[in-house]
Amino acid sequence: MKITLSDGAQKEYPQGISVQEIIQDINPQLAKEALVAAVDGQLVDLAKKLEKDCNLAVFTFQDPQGKYVYWHSTAHIMAQAVQELFPGTKLAIGPPIEEGFYYDFDKPAPFELEDLEKIEKRMQEIVAENSPFQREEIDSKEAFEFLKNRKEDYKLEIIRDLNLPSVSLYKHNRFVDLCMGPHVPHTGKIKAFKLLSIAGAYWRGIETNPMLQRIYGVSYPSQAELEDFLKRMEEAKKNDHRKLGRELELFSFQEEAGPGLVFWHPKGALIRKIIEDFMKDLLLKNGYDLVNTPHIAKINLWETSGHTEFYKESMYPTMDLQEASYQLKPMNCPFHILIYKSKLRSYRDLPIRMAEYGTVYRYERAGVLHGLPRVRGFTQDDAHIFCRPEQMQAEVLKLLELTGLVLKIFGFADYEINLSTRPQKFIGEIPEWDNAVSVLKNALDEFKLPYKIAEGEGAFYGPKIDLSIKDALKRTWQCTTIQVDFNLPQRFDLNFVGPDGKFYRPIMIHRAIFGSLERFFGILIEHYGGAFPLWLSPVQLVILPITDAQLEFAQKLKEQLQQQNLRVKVDERNEKINAKIRDAEVEKIPYMFIIGKKEIENKKVSVRRHGKGDLGVFDLDEIIKKVQKEIEERINN
Numbered sequence: 086m087k088i089t090l091s092d093g094a095q096k097e098y099p100q101g102i103s104v105q106e107i108i109q110d111i112n113p114q115l116a117k118e119a120l121v122a123a124v125d126g127q128l129v130d131l132a133k134k135l136e137k138d139c140n141l142a143v144f145t146f147q148d149p150q151g152k153y154v155y156w157h158s159t160a161h162i163m164a165q166a167v168q169e170l171f172p173g174t175k176l177a178i179g180p181p182i183e184e185g186f187y188y189d190f191d192k193p194a195p196f197e198l199e200d201l202e203k204i205e206k207r208m209q210e211i212v213a214e215n216s217p218f219q220r221e222e223i224d225s226k227e228a229f230e231f232l233k234n235r236k237e238d239y240k241l242e243i244i245r246d247l248n249l250p251s252v253s254l255y256k257h258n259r260f261v262d263l264c265m266g267p268h269v270p271h272t273g274k275i276k277a278f279k280l281l282s283i284a285g286a287y288w289r290g291i292e293t294n295p296m297l298q299r300i301y302g303v304s305y306p307s308q309a310e311l312e313d314f315l316k317r318m319e320e321a322k323k324n325d326h327r328k329l330g331r332e333l334e335l336f337s338f339q340e341e342a343g344p345g346l347v348f349w350h351p352k353g354a355l356i357r358k359i360i361e362d363f364m365k366d367l368l369l370k371n372g373y374d375l376v377n378t379p380h381i382a383k384i385n386l387w388e389t390s391g392h393t394e395f396y397k398e399s400m401y402p403t404m405d406l407q408e409a410s411y412q413l414k415p416m417n418c419p420f421h422i423l424i425y426k427s428k429l430r431s432y433r434d435l436p437i438r439m440a441e442y443g444t445v446y447r448y449e450r451a452g453v454l455h456g457l458p459r460v461r462g463f464t465q466d467d468a469h470i471f472c473r474p475e476q477m478q479a480e481v482l483k484l485l486e487l488t489g490l491v492l493k494i495f496g497f498a499d500y501e502i503n504l505s506t507r508p509q510k511f512i513g514e515i516p517e518w519d520n521a522v523s524v525l526k527n528a529l530d531e532f533k534l535p536y537k538i539a540e541g542e543g544a545f546y547g548p549k550i551d552l553s554i555k556d557a558l559k560r561t562w563q564c565t566t567i568q569v570d571f572n573l574p575q576r577f578d579l580n581f582v583g584p585d586g587k588f589y590r591p592i593m594i595h596r597a598i599f600g601s602l603e604r605f606f607g608i609l610i611e612h613y614g615g616a617f618p619l620w621l622s623p624v625q626l627v628i629l630p631i632t633d634a635q636l637e638f639a640q641k642l643k644e645q646l647q648q649q650n651l652r653v654k655v656d657e658r659n660e661k662i663n664a665k666i667r668d669a670e671v672e673k674i675p676y677m678f679i680i681g682k683k684e685i686e687n688k689k690v691s692v693r694r695h696g697k698g699d700l701g702v703f704d705l706d707e708i709i710k711k712v713q714k715e716i717e718e719r720i721n722n
Contacts, residue, residue: 088135104122104124104132104133107141118145119145123150124141126508126541128267130267140540146305155181155304159186159302160302161218161257162211162257163302165259167190167192170203171200173192175236175237176239177190177297178243184560186301187299190299195298196300201283201300205280212275212276216271218256218266220253220266225244228251257271275304276308277308278311285297287451289450290450290453291450317559326607329611330457334350336353336606344461347463365440371438371487375441378414378417378420379420380444381404382412383410383411384411389419391576392419418573418595422573425437429582431581432582434581436471436473439468440467444463464602466599466602467597471579471591472591472592473581473589473592485534488567497612501553502535502550503551504526506543513547513575521548522548529550536550547570549567549568550567552566560611564598564599565598566600567596569592569593579593615673618719619712620716623652626651627674630681634682636655639657640655656668666693673695677692689705
C-alpha cells in the first residue's frame with residue numbers, strides 16, 4: 086500500500102503495519118517525539134494498523150494536535166489516581182483545554198487543596214509504570230452494561246446521547262474510560278505535570294444539573310517547560326483582564342442583567358471606539374463597504390442558512406410574534422448575503438467586500454462563561470467577500486497583508502498559522518476544495534509565512550486559515566480566521582452575471598481579524614498588563630498641579646492639549662504631589678505633566694512616563710510634539 090506523507094513524498098509498506106513502525110522507518114528521532122498521527126485527516130493512535138493507501142501526518146508536542154493528545158492522556162492518568170485514592174468517585178468528562186486539561190468528578194465530599202498533592206504523587210507512580218494506552222471498540226450495549234456495573238452514571242448518559250452501534254473504551258494500567266481518543270502510546274510519555282486548582286462545574290454546563298468538582302492541571306515533556314509555564318501563570322494572575330478591567334474601570338458584568346453580558350464603562354467604551362474607528366478607516370482605504378444589519382430576523386432565514394440545523398444549541402429561543410417567529414442572530418453572514426442579493430450582480434461588480442461590527446448573541450452555558458473571551462453577547466469584526474473564483478487568490482493575499490498590518494499595530498508580531506483542509510464530511514465538489522486549499526497555501530507561501538497543515542480540520546463548508554497570536558506572556562490566542570465557504574452561496578442561490586450573460590456562483594470568504602472585540606480587548610488588557618500604548622490609552626496624559634495655585638494654569642493647559650486632540654485630565658484633588666503621582670501610576674496613565682510655580686514661570690513642565698519615572702523638564706511645545714509623534718507612529722515605549 087502507498088503512504089503519502091505531509092511533504093508529498095510517497096512510500097510503500099505492507100498492509101497491517103502500524104503507524105509507529107512507519108514513523109520509525111521514516112525518522113527514528115521523530116519516532117521518539119511522536120505522540121499522535123492523522124490518517125486521511127483523522128487523528129489516530131500510533132498503534133493503529135494501516136490496511137490501505139492513505140495520507141499520513143505525524144504530530145509532536147510542538148503541534149496543537151500533539152498538545153491536545155498529551156493533555157488528554159494526562160487527564161486520564163489523573164482520573165485513575167483520583168478513583169484509586171477516593172473510591173466511589175464517579176467520572177464525568179476530562180478534556181484538554183487551551184493550555185492544560187481538567188476532569189470533572191462526582192465525589193461525595195469536596196476535594197481539599199492538600200488532596201492535589203496526594204493525587205500528583207499517585208500520578209507519578211502511574212507514569213512510572215509506563216502502561217500502554219489501549220483502544221477497544223465494543224458494542225454500545227456491552228459498554229453500557231460494563232459501565233453500569235461500575236456505577237458510572239455520567240458515562241451512561243453519554244452513551245445514550247451518542248446512540249451509536251459501538252463505542253470505544255481506552256484502557257491503561259487498571260483504569261478504563263469511555264473515550265474517543267486518541268492517546269499517547271503509554272503513560273511514561275507524560276514527564277512533568279502540575280495540578281493547578283479545584284473549581285465547581287455543572288454537569289454539561291447546565292445550571293439545573295448536578296454540581297461536580299473540577300480539577301485543572303497541565304503537563305509538559307520536561308520540567309523546564311513546566312516551570313516556565315508556572316512562571317507565566319503567576320504573571321498572568323497579575324495581568325488577569327477581569328481583575329484589571331475592574332481596577333481600571335473598563336468593563337463589568339452585572340448579575341442583575343444576567344451572566345455573560347458585558348457592560349462597557351466610559352474608559353473601556355472609549356478604547357473600543359478608538360479601535361473601531363481605526364479599523365473602519367483602514368477598511369474603507371482597503372476597498373471595503375461598511376454595513377449595519379438588524380439584531381433579529383425571521384426564523385426562516387436561519388433555516389435557510391442551516392443554523393437551526395447545525396447551531397441550534399448555541400442559539401437563543403425563538404420569539405413568537407403575531408406575524409412570525411424571530412431569532413436573535415448568532416452570526417452576521419446571512420444578513421450580508423441578503424444585501425448581496427438585493428440587486429442583480431455583474432462580474433464587473435466583484436469583488437464585493439462587506440464589513441460590519443455586528444453584535445451577535447449565543448447561548449453559552451453558564452459553566453463555560455469566562456470573562457471577555459466567552460460571553461453571550463459580543464461584537465464580531467466581521468467581513469464577507471464575494472468574488473469570482475479567479476479573484477480568490479488576490480483576495481486572500483490582501484487579507485493576509487491587512488491582518489499582518491493590523492496585528493503589528495496592536496503589538497502582535499509573533500503568531501502561529503494553521504491551514505485546515507477537507508474533513509471527512511463536507512459539501513461541495515472535491516476539485517473546488519482542492520483549488521481552494523491550493524489558493525490558501527499559495528497565498529501563505531507567497532508571504533513566506535510559516536504554517537502547519539491541519540489535515541481534515543476544515544469546516545464542513547470549506548477550508549480555512551486560522552491565525553493564533555502570541556502575547557507578552559507567550560500564550561497563544563486564536564484570533565484571525567479566513568474561511569472559504571461553498572455552503573451559503575449554494576443555500577441562498579447566490580449568483581452573478583458573467584461576461585457571456587450566464588449566471589455563475591460567487592465564492593464567499595468569511596474573515597475576522599480580531600474574532601470578537603470583547604475577546605480581543607481581553608487579550609489586549611493582558612498583553613499590556615493594562616498599560617495600553619499611548620494611542621489606545623483612554624487618558625493619555627494627566628496634569629498634576631502641585632498646589633491649588635496652579636489649578637487655573639492646569640485647566641488652560643488641558644484645553645490647549647485637547648485642541649491638539651489629546652485625551653487629558655487634571656487631578657484637582659487636594660492631595661500631595663507624591664499621592665497624585667502614585668495614583669496616576671496605578672491608573673497606568675502614560676504621561677504625567679507636573680506643574681509647580683517654577684514650571685509656570687519658565688513655561689515648562691516636569692514630565693513623568695508610566696513605568697519609567699522622571700523624564701526631566703521640557704518646553705511645552707517640545708513635549709507636545711514628542712507625544713503627538715508617538716501617537717502618530719503608534720509607538721509603545
